[in-house]
Amino acid sequence: MFFVxxxxxxxxxxxxxxxxxxDYGTYVVVAGFVTLFGFFNATLSSTMQRYYNYAGTTNSxxxxxxxxxxxxxIHIVVASVTLLLLETFGLWYFYHFLVIPxxxxxxxxxxxxxxxxxxxxxxxxxxxxxLILSQERMGFYSFxxxxxxxxxxVITLSIxxxxxxxLESYGLLLMCVSFVDLCFYSIYCKVNWxxxxxxxxxxxxxxxxxxxxxxxxxxxxxxFMLKGQGISLLLNNFFGPIVNAARGIAMQVSNAIQNFSSNxxxxxxxxxxxxxxxxxxxxxxxxxxxxxxxxxxxLLIIATPLCLEMDYVLxxxxxxNTPFQSNIFSILMIADALIxxxxxxxxxxxxxxxxxxxxxxxxxxxxLLLIPTCLLLLCLHFSAISSFVITIVFSIINQIVCCAFxxxxxxxxxxxxxxxxxxxxxxxxxxxxxxPTIIYFSFESSFWRLMIISLVVLLCAFPYxxxxxxxxxxxxxxxxxxxxxxxxxxxxx
Numbered sequence: 001m002f003f004v005x006x007x008x009x010x011x012x013x014x015x016x017x018x019x020x021x022x023d024y025g026t027y028v029v030v031a032g033f034v035t036l037f038g039f040f041n042a043t044l045s046s047t048m049q050r051y052y053n054y055a056g057t058t059n060s061x062x063x064x065x066x067x068x069x070x071x072x073x074i075h076i077v078v079a080s081v082t083l084l085l086l087e088t089f090g091l092w093y094f095y096h097f098l099v100i101p102x103x104x105x106x107x108x109x110x111x112x113x114x115x116x117x118x119x120x121x122x123x124x125x126x127x128x129x130x131l132i133l134s135q136e137r138m139g140f141y142s143f144x145x146x147x148x149x150x151x152x153x154v155i156t157l158s159i160x161x162x163x164x165x166x167l168e169s170y171g172l173l174l175m176c177v178s179f180v181d182l183c184f185y186s187i188y189c190k191v192n193w194x195x196x197x198x199x200x201x202x203x204x205x206x207x208x209x210x211x212x213x214x215x216x217x218x219x220x221x222x223x224f225m226l227k228g229q230g231i232s233l234l235l236n237n238f239f240g241p242i243v244n245a246a247r248g249i250a251m252q253v254s255n256a257i258q259n260f261s262s263n264x265x266x267x268x269x270x271x272x273x274x275x276x277x278x279x280x281x282x283x284x285x286x287x288x289x290x291x292x293x294x295x296x297x298x299l300l301i302i303a304t305p306l307c308l309e310m311d312y313v314l315x316x317x318x319x320x321n322t323p324f325q326s327n328i329f330s331i332l333m334i335a336d337a338l339i340x341x342x343x344x345x346x347x348x349x350x351x352x353x354x355x356x357x358x359x360x361x362x363x364x365x366x367x368l369l370l371i372p373t374c375l376l377l378l379c380l381h382f383s384a385i386s387s388f389v390i391t392i393v394f395s396i397i398n399q400i401v402c403c404a405f406x407x408x409x410x411x412x413x414x415x416x417x418x419x420x421x422x423x424x425x426x427x428x429x430x431x432x433x434x435x436p437t438i439i440y441f442s443f444e445s446s447f448w449r450l451m452i453i454s455l456v457v458l459l460c461a462f463p464y465x466x467x468x469x470x471x472x473x474x475x476x477x478x479x480x481x482x483x484x485x486x487x488x489x490x491x492x493x
Contacts, residue, residue: 005259007149009317011156012252015170016245016321018160023167025241025323026100026108028248029232033098034115036229037082037090038122039222064131068196070206071127079123086116097233099240104167111171121178128185131193144184151177220360223367230371231387238378242323249318250329254337257302261295265344272345276352284349285412286473291345292421293469297428299341301461303334304433305454308440312450325384332388338429339395342421346399346406355409362405366398424469432461 016024091112100108132141155173159166189196228251235243268291275284306313310327318326350359373394374387407414436453443449466475 004145004149005256007153009252009256011149011153012249013318013321014156016249016318016323018156018166019170021245021321021323022101022241023104023107024248025236025243025245026104027111027167027170029098029236029241029244030094030100030108030111031115032229032232033093034086034090034112034119036225037086038119039218039225064193065196066206068127068131069198071130072198074207075123075126079120082123083116083120086119090116097237099236101241107165107167110168114171114175118175118178121175121182125182125185128182128189131189131196132185135193137188137192140188144181147184148177148181151180219364223364227367227370227391231374231391234371234374234378235384235387239384243325243384246323246326246329249314249323249326250333253306253330254333257299257306257334258337258341260302261299261341262344264295264298265291265348268345269348272348273352276349281410284352285410288345288349288412289417289420290474291348292342293425295341295344296338296421296425297461297465297469299338300425300429300432301457303338304436304457305450307331307334308433308436308453309445309450312445312447316447328385329388332385332392336388336392336395339392339399342425343395343399343402346402349410349412350402350406353409359402359405359409362401363398366394366401370394420471428461428464428469431464432457435460 015027019027094109094112098108129141152174155170155177159169159173162169232244232247235247268287272284272287272291275281275287310331314322314326314330347359350356370391374390377386377390378384403414403417406412436456439449439453439456443452
């Protein structure tokens with residue numbers, strides 16, 4: 001994962017240099033607009049994973065075959081509908097609303113069609129990916145991820161040397177990478193599970209169950225994707241592709257630091273589900289509190305030196321190609337990521353109960369209100385920064401609403417949540433940047449100042465985290481882990 005993350009950041013740097021700010025912004029908004037239509041697929045893929053796990057446990061081969069065959073049919077139908085929507089409504093929106101330089105319109109149109117095909121290929125590979133992950137073949141999944149990112153790196157380094165338009169070449173070659181991924185996954189599944197095949201006969205009961213389970217999560221996923229890509233489309237409409245380039249860079253920065261906490265969330269999720277299933281509600285509550293504190297603190301430790309040294313980091317990463325306002329966009333998106341990090345454990349706890357209707361409706365309503373609010377401010381001639389600020393405000397409101405609805409279905413203590421999670425995290429947010437900020441204003445910008453600030457953040461954060469944020473039980477667990485590590489180190493031959 002770390003390798004993929006580093007290469008992704010390097011690709012962004014090289015791609016910005018090869019395409020230029022305007023073409024990079026054009027690609028970000030066009031590809032993002034197409035991605036918005038994949039919201040149903042994003043929800044369905046997680047549902048497929050759940051059904052594969054259940055089928056493999058209860059009905060083995062026949063169960064896996066039924067889920068695979070049913071999933072393939074559903075994905076083919078969804079892919080067909082998505083293709084129709086994108087090549088009709090999507091194309092209409094592209095022609096009438098996307099702001100693209102006239103001289104780059106044909107290139108952007110080709111990227112649009114290539115991105116559509118890439119999305120369709122991604123949808124078709126989901127039944128295969130779900131099967132691979134359900135059987136815990138993580139080695140092959142990681143292998144394909146590495147091949148995918150290496151191919152994208154080769155493409156990025158090569159397009160400037162090809163006798164074709166770089167933007168067009170990039171879009172078409174990424175489409176080819178999507179096809180290669182599909183071939184890898186499908187061939188691997190066919191070789192390792194020979195009984196898996198696409199059948200015209202599907203289990204209608206399973207199909208209804210799968211789609212029903214997807215239903216309530218669908219609106220939440222749509223609202224979440226609209227929150228991200230909808231703002232990109234608004235900014236494109238009011239300010240053009242240059243601002244989209246800056247937002248694209250900010251999204252790369254935000255996604256990079258969120259990857260660290262998302263890995264922790266993945267580890268906590270099955271434990272929370274198992275605790276709720278066993279009706280050990282106290283343990284589930286404690287796990288949710290612990291996950292919230294750990295994820296937020298980790299993200300804050302990474303975010304503090306990054307926000308202070310954002311100008312230097314962007315210069316180090318992108319050089320002279322840094323789009324205007326990338327620094328402030330990145331800082332605001334990191335702030336939003338910190339708030340959203342607290343929302344993930346709440347969502348996991350609620351999902352574990354299965355009572356998601358009101359929770360999803362409340363969260364979706366808040367997220368859907370974000371777009372018209374941003375539109376209103378932009379129509380009133382507010383700057384692009386206003387959209388990022390309003391996003392943070394709505395994330396705070398969404399967290400409050402989600403806590404209220406989650407409390408109704410799970411009955412965890414809101415007072416204890418505030419005392420154990422919110423207050424310690426808030427105080428850490430206030431205290432942690434004090435000394436690094438003093439250092440920031442005491443020395444000139446340099447790599448060494450970045451390193452000193454990062455080191456000071458670590459030295460200040462971990463003692464504070466251990467003493468003031470962890471409770472007594474969590475401290476004992478940490479001490480036990482450290483003791484075991486030291487003991488195993490000394491007993492090694």
